[in-house]
Amino acid sequence: MATVDARLASLRKFLESHASGETVFIVEGGGEFHTSEDPFSYLLEHGAYTPDGTRIVLFPHSIEGVDPLSLSLYQLIDEAVEKGRLTLPALESDEIGGKALE
Template sequence: MASTEQRLSALREYLKTLSAGQTTFIVEGGGEFHTSKDPFAYLLEHGAYTPDGRRIVLYPHPIEGIDALSLSFYQMIDEAIEAGKLELPELESDEP
């Protein structure tokens, strides 16, 4: 079994890989792609592809214990990734 020092070292290395304020997507093959943009903005601008052409397949997010509005947002992100891009519907308004 790993010693406490080894576990702490592994945890420190893992924490170094986490970038505060960055969005992490999972790409085909299981790799990670990090961007400074939030998931909504990134998908709206670039679609479900990284700058080097890799396909984004997942945006890791919680699925339990979250409010309905957040769940709806995450579902929209999941649908955009599945479709390959984020498209917003045309705005509608009432007649004046």
């Protein structure tokens, strides 16, 4: 039962941090950095650094009970934080009838 209570407490903390409409990153030294931008937009525009140059080291998120699509998006964010910037691959089009969609 203690495990369930701990998981619920963790989930409540996670939801509270996301319910505020803010994205929370953990920075070097263990502090928190809050921004009103979603994690993708922030990492695309600013990289894994705060406005004062502090390195972002973690985007806290749950991994238990997360659907596969959300988990893959979290992994993309984790990789961006590790690399220092979010870079998206070039878009590719599927071919239909031997021709690429444009």
